[in-house]
Amino acid sequence: MEWTEHTAPEGPVFLTAATIPYRHGFSTRFGGVSTGDLASLYLGEHREDAPENVRENYRRFGAAVGFDPARMVFTRQVHGNAVRTVTAKDIHALMTPVPYDADGIVTAEPDLALLCFTADCVPVLLADGKQGVVAAVHCGWRSSVGDILKNTLDAMRALGARPEDVAAAIGPSIGFCCFEVGPEVAAGVETYLRGDTAGLTRPSPNGEGKVYLDLREANRRRLVQLGLDPQKIAVSRACTMCRPDKYWSYRVVGQRRGTMAAAIVISE
Amino acid sequence: MKKYPAKLITALLILALLFSACSQAELTGKSGASGGSEETDALQGTPLTAREPADHVFSINYDPEGSFNPVRAENAANMQFWSLLYDCVFYQDQNFELGTEIVTSWTSDDYIWWVFNVRTDLVFSDGTPLTAHDVAYSIQTAKNTSYYSGRLDLIYGISAMSDDVFAITTAYADSMLPALLTVPIIKRGDYYEDYPVGSGPYVLNETRTALEKNPLYRHADELPLDTIYLKDYTDTSERITAFEESRIDVVTNDPTGMYNVGYGSSNEIRYMDTSNLHFLGFNLLSKYFSNIRTRSAMAYAIDRATIAAELMGTDCGVAAVLPVHPKSPLYDESYAANYAYNPKRAESLFRSVIDDLDNDGALEMLVTGIVVELNIKFIVNGDSSAKIAAAQQITDCLNEMGITTHLYELSWEEYIEALETGDYDLYYGEVRLGADWDMSYLYEVPGINERLKGEWEQNYFRTQDTTYTELYAAFLAAPETERYERFQELAHYIMDTAIILPICFERRQVLTHRGVVSGLVATQFDLFFNIKDWNVNLN
Ligand SMILES: [Zn+2]
Numbered sequence: 001m002e003w004t005e006h007t008a009p010e011g012p013v014f015l016t017a018a019t020i021p022y023r024h025g026f027s028t029r030f031g032g033v034s035t036g037d038l039a040s041l042y043l044g045e046h047r048e049d050a051p052e053n054v055r056e057n058y059r060r061f062g063a064a065v066g067f068d069p070a071r072m073v074f075t076r077q078v079h080g081n082a083v084r085t086v087t088a089k090d091i092h093a094l095m096t097p098v099p100y101d102a103d104g105i106v107t108a109e110p111d112l113a114l115l116c117f118t119a120d121c122v123p124v125l126l127a128d129g130k131q132g133v134v135a136a137v138h139c140g141w142r143s144s145v146g147d148i149l150k151n152t153l154d155a156m157r158a159l160g161a162r163p164e165d166v167a168a169a170i171g172p173s174i175g176f177c178c179f180e181v182g183p184e185v186a187a188g189v190e191t192y193l194r195g196d197t198a199g200l201t202r203p204s205p206n207g208e209g210k211v212y213l214d215l216r217e218a219n220r221r222r223l224v225q226l227g228l229d230p231q232k233i234a235v236s237r238a239c240t241m242c243r244p245d246k247y248w249s250y251r252v253v254g255q256r257r258g259t260m261a262a263a264i265v266i267s268e
Numbered sequence: 269m270k271k272y273p274a275k276l277i278t279a280l281l282i283l284a285l286l287f288s289a290c291s292q293a294e295l296t297g298k299s300g301a302s303g304g305s306e307e308t309d310a311l312q313g314t315p316l317t318a319r320e321p322a323d324h325v326f327s328i329n330y331d332p333e334g335s336f337n338p339v340r341a342e343n344a345a346n347m348q349f350w351s352l353l354y355d356c357v358f359y360q361d362q363n364f365e366l367g368t369e370i371v372t373s374w375t376s377d378d379y380i381w382w383v384f385n386v387r388t389d390l391v392f393s394d395g396t397p398l399t400a401h402d403v404a405y406s407i408q409t410a411k412n413t414s415y416y417s418g419r420l421d422l423i424y425g426i427s428a429m430s431d432d433v434f435a436i437t438t439a440y441a442d443s444m445l446p447a448l449l450t451v452p453i454i455k456r457g458d459y460y461e462d463y464p465v466g467s468g469p470y471v472l473n474e475t476r477t478a479l480e481k482n483p484l485y486r487h488a489d490e491l492p493l494d495t496i497y498l499k500d501y502t503d504t505s506e507r508i509t510a511f512e513e514s515r516i517d518v519v520t521n522d523p524t525g526m527y528n529v530g531y532g533s534s535n536e537i538r539y540m541d542t543s544n545l546h547f548l549g550f551n552l553l554s555k556y557f558s559n560i561r562t563r564s565a566m567a568y569a570i571d572r573a574t575i576a577a578e579l580m581g582t583d584c585g586v587a588a589v590l591p592v593h594p595k596s597p598l599y600d601e602s603y604a605a606n607y608a609y610n611p612k613r614a615e616s617l618f619r620s621v622i623d624d625l626d627n628d629g630a631l632e633m634l635v636t637g638i639v640v641e642l643n644i645k646f647i648v649n650g651d652s653s654a655k656i657a658a659a660q661q662i663t664d665c666l667n668e669m670g671i672t673t674h675l676y677e678l679s680w681e682e683y684i685e686a687l688e689t690g691d692y693d694l695y696y697g698e699v700r701l702g703a704d705w706d707m708s709y710l711y712e713v714p715g716i717n718e719r720l721k722g723e724w725e726q727n728y729f730r731t732q733d734t735t736y737t738e739l740y741a742a743f744l745a746a747p748e749t750e751r752y753e754r755f756q757e758l759a760h761y762i763m764d765t766a767i768i769l770p771i772c773f774e775r776r777q778v779l780t781h782r783g784v785v786s787g788l789v790a791t792q793f794d795l796f797f798n799i800k801d802w803n804v805n806l807n
Contacts, residue, residue: 005760007603030606039613040606242560243764245568245617246606252620 002234007031008064012041013246017169017234021129024264025065026171026236028246032057034258042258043117051095058094067113067265069094074115075102077138081146083155088112104137104148106155110266119248120179120240122215123171123262124223126152128161134264139219141181145188149222163227168220168234171262172247175239176202176214183209189218196221324806326784327497327516329507332476335462338452339406341415345502348520351794352479352496354452354466355390357403359797360703362541362789363595366447369486370403379441379745386432392455393471393482397431404428405456407436407449419448419702441745447703450793469799470496490800514781518788520795521777523581524654535779540790541586541595543701544774546575546658549710550767554693556633556644563766565617566694568610569665576772579657585772590759592705593773598755607763615669622671631670642672647686648696650677658771659696705755708740710768735761 007013012031016024032041033056034049041057042049055069062069073090076098083104084090091112092098105114114136116123121140127133133156137148153163190197200218204210216235224230240247240260248258334343338350358368370390376382390398404426410416411423422442428434438445458464463472469491470479479496481488499516501507510516520540548566550557557563567589576585588594589604622633622642632639644666648659659675666673673694678686686692701707711733739758746754762768778790787802 005756007600007756009602011602013603013606030603238764243564244561244620245564245613246764253616 003236006064008060010060010063012060012064014061014064015172015236015238017125017171017236019167019232019234020125020127020169020264021167022127022134022264023066023267024125024127024169024262025061026123026125026169026262027061027260028172029248029258029260030246031064032060037253038258043261044258055094061261061263062113065113065263065265066267067263068111069113071111072113072115072263073105073107074098074117075100075105077101077103077117079103079138079140079142081143081148081151083135083137083148083151085155085159086112086114103139103143104135104152104155106133106135106152106159107266108133108159113263113265115261115263117259117261118171118173118240119250119257119259120174121250122173122219123260124149124152124219125169125171125262125264126156127167127264127266128156128165129167130165131160131162132266133159133161133166134266136262136264139215141185141188141213141215144215144219144222145185145192147192147222149219150226153226164229166228167232168223168228170216170219170233170235172236172238172240172260173216174241174249174251175237176212176217177239178241178251179213179215180204180206180210181213183211185213186211189213189215193218193221193225196225323514325495325497326493326804326806327499328518329501329510329516330498331502332498332500336472337454337459337462337464338466339410339416339454339459339464340413348795349479349496350452351796352468352470352799353472354454354468355398356794357407357449357451357453358446359450359794360447360791361797362791364541364543364593364703366703368446370398370453371446374446376443376445379443379445379747380438382436382438382445383429384434384436386434388432390467390486391484392465392467393484394455394465395484396455396465398453398455398467399431400428400434401431402456403453404434405459406453407451409454409459410451416451418700419450422448440741442704442706443745443747443751444704450703487800492799492802492804511779517784518778518780518795520790521779522774523584523777524652524774536782536785538778538780538788538790539583539775540778540792540795541593542774542776542792543593543703543705545588545591545699545701545707546580546585546655546771546774547591547697547699548662548769548771549695549697551690551693551695552767553690555640556642556693559621559633560766561617561621562633563769565614567607567763567766567769568614568617569669570662570769570771571609571665572771573609575658575661579661580654580772580774581777584654584775584777586775587772588770589763591701591707591762591768591770592755592759596705598705598752600756600759603756603759611665611669614665618669618671631672642670644671644673644693645676645691646673646694646696647676647678647683647692649680649683649698651680655696655698662696704744706740706744708737711736733765733767736767 002018003015005015013028014025027041029041034040034042034053038049043057058069071091073086074092078101080103082102084102085106087109107114116136116138118138121138124137124139126135135152135156137152186201200214201211204212220233220235223233240249241251244252248260328349329345331343331345334346336346338354341347355370357370361367372385372387374384386400386403392398408426411420422438424437424439426436454464469482469485471482473480477498481491481494501510511519550563552558572587576587577583586594589607590599592598622631626639631642646663648655656677663673663675739761743754743758785802785804789797791797
């Protein structure tokens with residue numbers, strides 16, 4: 001099985017991919033303490049829920065995946081293509097202002113948890129188990145066509161990683177079943193993949209040049225183009241928009257929503 | 269001639285057989301729909317009270333005209349006490365855990381070829397030794413009966429290799445095969461006898477009016493009673509009166525079934541868990557439920573706790589989110605909790621695909637771009653008041669959210685017809701699961717993913733998703749160390765796709781008079797399970 005879904009003793013239901021050699025996990029909505037619209041594993045920090053609930057949710061998710069919530073690094077995600085290499089100096093305490101914008105982060109430091117947040121967008125975790133380099137990337141369509149994955153691999157190579165040793169996990173996100181986009185997005189993907197777009201889109205019945213896009217597959221293809229071994233790329237089949245009860249979906253629940261976290265840490 | 273699904277029919281027949289002793293007759297217990305009342309009372313509301321035992325002997329009901337053959341299993345009344353006369357190859361205890369007093373060890377490398385070693389110190393009541401030949405014969409003949417074929421149909425071949433070894437080959441790998449071998453042992457050659465020779469704790473006396481202790485039984489010294497008297501009360505009202513007057517001392521009751529009979533209060537009521545699962549099934553070609561979001565919304569629209577505690581007869585259901593009994597170690601309570609009753613979440617999930625699209629005040633949904641008025645057809649077999657009550661509650665919950673749903677109470681024939689023709693959106697189903705919890709046959713499609721030819725004629729879900737059967741096959745074939753993991757994969761997949769939504773497992777009542785029996789722990793197949801641990805006080 002490429003993907004395994006776990007129910008942690010602490011409560012969180014989360015997914016792991018067999019390809020990734022380090023501790024990591026993709027959260028779901030299940031297993032936290034938040035209630036109402038934010039039920040239950042709400043991992044946001046500047047929305048409606050009480051700080052103690054958010055802290056408890058992070059504690060649970062950290063315990064489930066196996067990282068220390070006091071040693072997390074994350075950024076303000078802006079749908080750009082900037083990638084930042086981080087160290088322990090970048091550890092970010094919950095409920096404090098996020099210091100910088102970036103949609104990808106990379107580290108070679110052990111026991112430092114990298115997190116990215118998604119609700120429909122594609123979360124990608126990368127790991128070179130030989131050189132000890134990992135990355136967490138938030139791939140919305142803008143970041144994707146901005147080639148953030150290439151920028152991420154460049155940053156990983158700068159730390160010694162080699163593409164052929166890099167494993168990837170492309171997590172739960174909006175699926176080919178549900179991701180309707182305009183013609184400008186399809187054109188962007190065409191450029192992004194240098195034309196290797198067979199089967200990535202199908203026409204939408206809603207007209208106006210709209211199509212359904214398989215963004216996960218687009219990103220998988222890009223990773224192969226960048227030199228990853230296709231055997232080492234796990235792609236989740238879970239669609240956030242199909243199951244807004246289990247995953248946070250921006251397109252279904254709109255602004256009053258939480259986010260899923262994808263976390264990875266270089267571990268023994 | 270319509271072809272009915274063999275397994276479902278068998279399951280229903282078993283239920284009918286087991287409880288036809290308390291036949292529907294002129295009495296019906298207070299329907300489960302009343303809910304909430306702590307005791308059911310029979311006989312037009314006249315409360316029954318326990319009286320002093322009428323006699324100082326222990327008696328049970330039987331049918332003197334019927335067969336006592338536990339392998340042929342043709343007489344429901346006499347099947348209730350088969351374990352007093354016969355041993356069982358394997359048993360499952362009240363917690364669905366496997367046990368045996370017959371088999372000393374067993375091995376299998378691939379879970380297809382199995383070798384079992386049998387004790388060599390056991391004898392039948394006629395003094396002849398019980399051997400592996402008798403065990404193999406009993407399983408082989410049982411496999412050909414409608415009563416046992418459901419659990420034994422995976423067996424390809426069985427043969428005794430010596431007096432103490434027999435071997436089985438199966439059509440597919442199932443590491444839980446021993447748990448399916450809950451088969452009584454009769455002496456080789458006795459299949460056509462109406463009272464085959466057995467090796468159980470008791471024997472039938474010459475006049476067939478009582479069970480006498482079998483002096484050759486290995487636990488003869490520990491048995492609580494020397495004699496158990498057999499009384500012939502075939503008529504339901506007679507039976508109730510006989511129990512009320514202590515002329516019989518133990519009866520069972522299925523408050524959820526077709527033959528729901530109310531017995532008096534002031535008795536001791538114990539429950540036996542069964543593997544009978546109630547569930548919601550979908551027509552996956554239905555315009556409403558081809559959408560995964562509406563199906564998953566339904567998971568939160570089932571108030572399982574209330575259905576289990578009130579609607580199935582008092583406490584005669586055990587709420588279950590996952591397709592395995594909550595008593596089983598496979599059941600992950602913490603994962604199941606994520607799917608607890610939550611009408612608000614159900615409503616918001618429905619609302620994400622359903623809205624008042626044409627401003628007519630009613631809700632519609634878009635199906636492939638076309639506005640469709642909501643009118644869900646929900647079917648239930650109307651023979652069971654408990655099922656109707658449960659289905660009605662789910663229907664009410666949907667209608668309160670504005671999801672227009674009509675419940676159709678159908679006769680068994682109409683119900684099967686609707687399932688076969690696809691004339692439904694949602695159905696209330698019931699299935700008796702085997703000891704390996706296998707329900708993959710519900711998803712089988714002939715020629716695509718069927719494991720046993722001719723087993724299942726119709727797939728009511730109308731799906732061709734073979735992942736289910738693959739995940740079930742992986743679970744069944746998993747060694748014990750991996751079974752839990754494989755089951756979680758399966759359960760999560762079922763909940764992710766929301767193809768089937770478990771509701772609850774049934775429990776049955778075992779009624780005795782207060783203070784008469786202690787130590788009674790019935791199992792779904794054996795009312796007298798472990799009778800040597802009973803204490804009986806007839807004074
Ligand atoms: Zn989808």
